[in-house]
Amino acid sequence: MDTPDTLVALADYLSDGIIVADEASLVYANARGLMLLGADSPEEVIGQPLTRFVRPDDVSQIFQSMSCHEGDNSGTPIWGRLLRADGRTMNVRGISLPILWEETRPCRLLVLQSSHQTDAGEEAMDQREVYRESVQTRPRVGSWERDLSTGVEIWSDEYCRILGYEPGTILPTLDTFAKALHQDDRDRVRGAIEQSLASDTPYDVECRIIQPHGGHRIVRCRGVVIRNIAGDPVRILGSVQDQTADTPCERSDGQGLRKSDEWLDLVSCAGHVGMCDWDHRFGHMYWSPILRDLFGLSADVPASLRRYVKLIHRADRERILAVIRAAKDSAGDARVQVEHRIVRPDGTVRHLSVHVRTGFEGEGSVREPSHTMGTVVDVTDHALAEAYRCEASKLMMISTLAGGIAHEFNNNLTAVLGFSQLALPLVPADTKAYRHIQQVIAAGRISSELVHQLVMFSRQTTPTRHSISVPLLVRESVKLLRSTIPSWIELNEQITASTGSIEVDETEMRRMLIILMIGAVQAMHNVSGVVGIELRDVELSTDMATASGRIPAGRYLCLRVKDSGEKLEPQTVTTFNTTLDATNSHVEARAIGLSVARDIAAAHGGVMTVDSRVGLGTTVSVYLPMPMVCPPLVSNEEASLPRGHEGILLVTAEESSAKRGRNMLQSLGYYTVVRTSAASARAAFNLAPRHFDLLIVDQTLSDMTGDQLARECRRLRPDLPVILCIGSEDALSVERAHSLGIAELMPRPFVLHESAYVIRRVLDRSLSPSSSLPLPSAADSFRYESPTSLREVSDAIGPCG
Amino acid sequence: MPSVLVVDDEVQIREVIRDALEQAGYAVEEACGGREGLDRYRINPADVVLMDILMPDQDGLESILAFRREFPSSRVIAMTGGSDMIGVLNFLEVAKMLGACGALQKPFETQALLNAVAAEVTV
Numbered sequence: 001m002d003t004p005d006t007l008v009a010l011a012d013y014l015s016d017g018i019i020v021a022d023e024a025s026l027v028y029a030n031a032r033g034l035m036l037l038g039a040d041s042p043e044e045v046i047g048q049p050l051t052r053f054v055r056p057d058d059v060s061q062i063f064q065s066m067s068c069h070e071g072d073n074s075g076t077p078i079w080g081r082l083l084r085a086d087g088r089t090m091n092v093r094g095i096s097l098p099i100l101w102e103e104t105r106p107c108r109l110l111v112l113q114s115s116h117q118t119d120a121g122e123e124a125m126d127q128r129e130v131y132r133e134s135v136q137t138r139p140r141v142g143s144w145e146r147d148l149s150t151g152v153e154i155w156s157d158e159y160c161r162i163l164g165y166e167p168g169t170i171l172p173t174l175d176t177f178a179k180a181l182h183q184d185d186r187d188r189v190r191g192a193i194e195q196s197l198a199s200d201t202p203y204d205v206e207c208r209i210i211q212p213h214g215g216h217r218i219v220r221c222r223g224v225v226i227r228n229i230a231g232d233p234v235r236i237l238g239s240v241q242d243q244t245a246d247t248p249c250e251r252s253d254g255q256g257l258r259k260s261d262e263w264l265d266l267v268s269c270a271g272h273v274g275m276c277d278w279d280h281r282f283g284h285m286y287w288s289p290i291l292r293d294l295f296g297l298s299a300d301v302p303a304s305l306r307r308y309v310k311l312i313h314r315a316d317r318e319r320i321l322a323v324i325r326a327a328k329d330s331a332g333d334a335r336v337q338v339e340h341r342i343v344r345p346d347g348t349v350r351h352l353s354v355h356v357r358t359g360f361e362g363e364g365s366v367r368e369p370s371h372t373m374g375t376v377v378d379v380t381d382h383a384l385a386e387a388y389r390c391e392a393s394k395l396m397m398i399s400t401l402a403g404g405i406a407h408e409f410n411n412n413l414t415a416v417l418g419f420s421q422l423a424l425p426l427v428p429a430d431t432k433a434y435r436h437i438q439q440v441i442a443a444g445r446i447s448s449e450l451v452h453q454l455v456m457f458s459r460q461t462t463p464t465r466h467s468i469s470v471p472l473l474v475r476e477s478v479k480l481l482r483s484t485i486p487s488w489i490e491l492n493e494q495i496t497a498s499t500g501s502i503e504v505d506e507t508e509m510r511r512m513l514i515i516l517m518i519g520a521v522q523a524m525h526n527v528s529g530v531v532g533i534e535l536r537d538v539e540l541s542t543d544m545a546t547a548s549g550r551i552p553a554g555r556y557l558c559l560r561v562k563d564s565g566e567k568l569e570p571q572t573v574t575t576f577n578t579t580l581d582a583t584n585s586h587v588e589a590r591a592i593g594l595s596v597a598r599d600i601a602a603a604h605g606g607v608m609t610v611d612s613r614v615g616l617g618t619t620v621s622v623y624l625p626m627p628m629v630c631p632p633l634v635s636n637e638e639a640s641l642p643r644g645h646e647g648i649l650l651v652t653a654e655e656s657s658a659k660r661g662r663n664m665l666q667s668l669g670y671y672t673v674v675r676t677s678a679a680s681a682r683a684a685f686n687l688a689p690r691h692f693d694l695l696i697v698d699q700t701l702s703d704m705t706g707d708q709l710a711r712e713c714r715r716l717r718p719d720l721p722v723i724l725c726i727g728s729e730d731a732l733s734v735e736r737a738h739s740l741g742i743a744e745l746m747p748r749p750f751v752l753h754e755s756a757y758v759i760r761r762v763l764d765r766s767l768s769p770s771s772s773l774p775l776p777s778a779a780d781s782f783r784y785e786s787p788t789s790l791r792e793v794s795d796a797i798g799p800c801g
Numbered sequence: 802m803p804s805v806l807v808v809d810d811e812v813q814i815r816e817v818i819r820d821a822l823e824q825a826g827y828a829v830e831e832a833c834g835g836r837e838g839l840d841r842y843r844i845n846p847a848d849v850v851l852m853d854i855l856m857p858d859q860d861g862l863e864s865i866l867a868f869r870r871e872f873p874s875s876r877v878i879a880m881t882g883g884s885d886m887i888g889v890l891n892f893l894e895v896a897k898m899l900g901a902c903g904a905l906q907k908p909f910e911t912q913a914l915l916n917a918v919a920a921e922v923t924v
Contacts, residue, residue: 403883406882406883407855407881407882407883408882409882410881410882410883410906410907410908411811411813411814411882411907411908412813413882413907413908414813414814414817414882414907414908414909415811415813415814415816415817416908417908417909417910417911418814418817418818418820418821418908418911418914419817419820421821421910421911421912422817422820422821422824422911444908448908757910
């Protein structure tokens, strides 16, 4: 140790205050030390007891600091308030070192800095005072101090207790404190301390402490950074106030506990939060009533892990079991947040968000889980909303894409159709080239219609309702779909509705139709089968109860889409909105689609029902209410189609096609006689051959082929134009048809838009002087004949017409 | 001989319309954009203008307005292959509101084209 002379010589160079004192009195103070003591000369202080220069309430602390660590040459921190000779208080801090003064006298060397020597020091010391006072006066306040250069921390006993440790049983380190912090609070507290270090301002933050045995405390952490003369941070002083006692549950009077329960009930009810508690030591498990409600279990079902695992959706089960194992792992952080699905006993599927925290007992190898607490919230709506958002996003992209494609296609199709139509008259009608160009025109028209359908399906518009022919929409949608489905799936279209137009949002209605049809097709899963699409009028004399709700008595347009695919899950059938349970994307997409279709039907005042059975597939029925008086079967689009008043004999084997064809032709203004067999058609024609301007006949009839019937009719009327309707299965070649005098071949089934143009073209051609067909002498006279006469003929030749 | 000015940026479209109209006895002039169409119309006013909507230099809707401003008596038929909407109206409906006397949605039948042009020539 330095001699006094050496020390004094050195002390004179120091800017710190140097004071040497023994237990009785001061023995030395350098100039700076004298200034700290408020003395002008050494004589004023030397020999005076040190206690005279220390504020009374700091005496014990300062002397305690001075007396501890005897024999330790490393020095101990010291801080306190000096009572200066001028009566002012001086905050000082520094270190205390044991020395031998004059080689024999044990003294303490105090190296002190006053608050006047640093910019923030005084304020910091004042704040420290505040904290010290706070520590002393408030219950359950712990204090701590960290030496930033060494990392050494000093914790008060209360601080240890707040963190859940008995004083002296834990090494006070920053890491211990950080681990005790709730994981959600760690970043916030760290940020507050870093901010304080950077800005030289105290921090004040509330956070949660998780104690080793699982208890939790809500604490208020406050602290201040102490800086040296150069302004560098050297220490942090802090306090931790336990505020858990301020919350209702910690009040010792019992009323607090009751209030706490009330709060808990209120919050859990408001958020419909289920709660569980699992005691690992005894294996007891508790489920709150709300949790039982979420699980769909009654109060008499025992709560158990096994029962819970059984509820978990099979696709999620392994994942959740792994999470449960991890939550119990003593090496883990004991907190888990996970989402999974459950299948309730009634078959409905719900999405749950689960937060659990596991408490542990013991340390090291004997550390084991004591209990797990958890909250459970139903997030099915959120999951569905997310799924819908994805679907909407996809639709938006499709819409954009379709719009761009449509523009390019339509330009190209304009050229294809235009040039083909210009080229056609330049080629002799009896050549292959002529027929080939005809095929190009027909294909171009079909493509044009498909593009139109694609655009209409994908268009995102403001909902607007117009009087639209639903049968027409269904036919067009079927046609659009037919070009996209695999060949092994058959589309069976049966449109028997005689209803005309009803007020619908065309875009939405198209979307609903396509969703239902695509869903049915996808349900087939690469196996052959039939998708049936029916549209018929339904009259309910009484209310009809369905799983989807009551359908009031009245008149409806009923759309049915049937498939023979796999059975849907019960919850999909009954509620549609608990749908994200599927283990494959097709089923999930169909479930979402059904939900969308249900909404569209509901928006039109309708109801959708689903009937799904093992081995029989699924039938989706949409009931759209019809107005008391339906307008005629003419839509805005139909109104712009070419029309006429000529007489047409339509022959088709299918009753539904016959009815639909008659409606369609009549909607275009034609007087129509319809027959479903060759024999009855021949009889009608023979009765009044001059009253027909056109024969439209299906190639496939029950008693004769269409071309044979055409030949027989043309024997009586060689000028009779004929349109032959053929399907892909019909083997009739274009050459053969032409040789039979067939004016046009038309694909089956009828599509109004296309048929209207073909019919008008054929009729106009038969009128044209350049037509290869001779103009019958009686035709003109008939054309100007009163329409009533044909109606009379129609009536006379049978009810079917 | 009635005359038609075809304004379309697609050369194929101009060509097919020209052929169809010339075959039907019309004199046809072409322009590949709205501004060029207006320039040509100033030199040689056609009886009917067929105006595409979606064109790169000046879109058809602007061009229809320009025609209507400078030549109020001009007869403009709008045509488009696009399906875009402005609010609840599609381009052709908007074109009509801006003064187009007719509208053709591409692709169209040759006869529909002839009918539309003939209707304006005889007005």
